[in-house]
Amino acid sequence: MTAIAAVILGAGMGTRMKSRKPKVLHQIAGRAMVSHLLATVNELNAEKNIVVVAPGMDDVRAEVDPAEIAIQDKALGTGHAVAAALPSLQGFEGDVLVLYGDTPLITRETLENMIETRRRDTNTAVVVLGFEPEDPMEYGRLITNEKGDLEAIVEFADADAVQKAVGLCNSGVMAIDGAKIQSLIDEIGNDNAKGEYYLTDIVEIARKKDLPCKVVKGDEEELLGVNNRIQLAEAEAIAQKRWRKDAMEKGATLIDPASVFFSHDTKLGQDVIIEPNVFFGPGVTIGNDVRIKANSHLEGTTIGDTAQIGPFARLRPGAKIADDVKIGNFVEVKKADLEKGAKVSHLSYIGDARIGAEANIGAGTITCNYDGYDKFKTDIGAGAFVGSNTALVAPVSIADGAIIGAGSTVTKNVEQDALMVERADEVQKSGWAARFRAMKAKLKNK
Ligand code: UD1
Numbered sequence: 336m337t338a339i340a341a342v343i344l345g346a347g348m349g350t351r352m353k354s355r356k357p358k359v360l361h362q363i364a365g366r367a368m369v370s371h372l373l374a375t376v377n378e379l380n381a382e383k384n385i386v387v388v389a390p391g392m393d394d395v396r397a398e399v400d401p402a403e404i405a406i407q408d409k410a411l412g413t414g415h416a417v418a419a420a421l422p423s424l425q426g427f428e429g430d431v432l433v434l435y436g437d438t439p440l441i442t443r444e445t446l447e448n449m450i451e452t453r454r455r456d457t458n459t460a461v462v463v464l465g466f467e468p469e470d471p472m473e474y475g476r477l478i479t480n481e482k483g484d485l486e487a488i489v490e491f492a493d494a495d496a497v498q499k500a501v502g503l504c505n506s507g508v509m510a511i512d513g514a515k516i517q518s519l520i521d522e523i524g525n526d527n528a529k530g531e532y533y534l535t536d537i538v539e540i541a542r543k544k545d546l547p548c549k550v551v552k553g554d555e556e557e558l559l560g561v562n563n564r565i566q567l568a569e570a571e572a573i574a575q576k577r578w579r580k581d582a583m584e585k586g587a588t589l590i591d592p593a594s595v596f597f598s599h600d601t602k603l604g605q606d607v608i609i610e611p612n613v614f615f616g617p618g619v620t621i622g623n624d625v626r627i628k629a630n631s632h633l634e635g636t637t638i639g640d641t642a643q644i645g646p647f648a649r650l651r652p653g654a655k656i657a658d659d660v661k662i663g664n665f666v667e668v669k670k671a672d673l674e675k676g677a678k679v680s681h682l683s684y685i686g687d688a689r690i691g692a693e694a695n696i697g698a699g700t701i702t703c704n705y706d707g708y709d710k711f712k713t714d715i716g717a718g719a720f721v722g723s724n725t726a727l728v729a730p731v732s733i734a735d736g737a738i739i740g741a742g743s744t745v746t747k748n749v750e751q752d753a754l755m756v757e758r759a760d761e762v763q764k765s766g767w768a769a770r771f772r773a774m775k776a777k778l779k780n781k
């Protein structure tokens with residue numbers, strides 16, 4: 336099988352994003368657009384991945400590591416950007432896939448279809464991915480002949496009225512014969528409305544050499560180009576629709592799919608039930624038979640089987656929730672191990688902690704993990720019972736089976752099976768309330 340190299344263009348300034356960071360780093364479902372593309376080309380086992388960036392885009396370099404980087408000194412157009420990648424493709428004779436960093440939703444199936452089309456007739460120099468959007472906007476137009484083969488791509492800025500009326504548009508994605516790419520790119524000029532080196536010109540150049548060019552049609556939803564924040568939100572919506580469908584197909588129940596937001600890497604077990612208004616940040620893995628109740632926010636968290644989370648739970652990075660654990664409403668957990676069957680049912684903060692198996696943490700318990708400078712750990716043993724409104728001042732440990740009386744502030748370690756209670760003595764004055772009310776009533780009636 337012939338090899339594939341992917342060239343992802345990301346050197347454009349993305350001015351329409353009105354952002355201080357490069358466009359391709361803007362995220363969809365918690366992952367940079369450029370990384371979505373890299374993940375997709377990785378599924379094709381591309382032999383080379385080259386990302387074209389502008390000088391100084393070190394954050395893009397870090398994001399795409401270990402992909403190869405090519406620097407385009409000045410953003411002189413998409414053809415000029417591909418030229419910057421050519422030195423890395425010296426001697427490569429397979430198929431070169433050119434992808435735009437701002438078109439992140441393209442699927443593996445579509446790319447495979449393009450590669451197949453390119454290989455069907457070895458003469459085919461270029462395969463372009465076209466689509467027929469409802470509103471063709473300012474996309475380049477694909478000019479085809481009576482056989483449906485491609486003759487030229489005309490940029491919107493250069494198109495006449497007849498060409499603008501063409502509904503078949505350029506998505507920007509191309510499969511190019513690696514043996515011919517150099518000679519095609521070499522001939523691109525910049526005599527056009529924008530004075531740029533358009534990659535799209537290689538179609539006409541190939542046709543002049545009598546080399547066939549083809550169109551593969553794709554679906555509008557996967558070819559949306561993100562040029563501004565409105566399109567970024569549209570791309571997010573499309574991605575979320577995909578993830579929701581995928582989650583349901585794999586055996587999760589989403590009571591109101593439209594209100595559940597996934598990250599690109601959310602992993603769900605079987606028979607997980609997700610109630611409305613749940614948000615998954617990156618790094619969440621959930622076991623089987625788990626229920627995530629309404630209005631919960633989860634990130635960087637693993638959850639075992641048959642756990643119950645929420646409603647209104649907040650699970651932050653490093654929360655490890657074992658099987659059968661119950662996390663109730665208004666509970667925040669960060670960097671903490673909750674062992675099998677532990678319960679934190681109401682209004683608590685558990686951070687930098689271990690909660691042993693079957694321990695019960697009462698309402699309003701707070702692990703005081705931070706002294707303004709450093710973080711400290713709270714360790715709670717199996718079967719311990721922490722009464723409501725307890726402050727656990729870390730570092731502190733409560734051994735297995737101990738009981739902490741409600742309202743305590745715990746600063747010293749508590750031994751196994753002990754009762755620890757920290758509270759002022761209670762004072763009770765018989766009849767005091769009745770006397771107080773009588774006195775007040777008398778004063779009022781005067
Ligand atoms: C491009 C196509 C247009 C197509 C549209 C699809 C050209 C000339 N036009 O237009 O036919 O319909 O995409 O979305 O190719 N980039 C560089 N270096 C540059 C210029 C751009 O790396 O000098 C990168 C950008 O970062 C971006 C991609 O190439 O990821 C596309 O550039 P953009 O300016 O968005 O092109 P469009 O005007 O959208």
Ligand code: MG
Binds near residue numbers: 437560561562
């Ligand atoms: Mg664009």
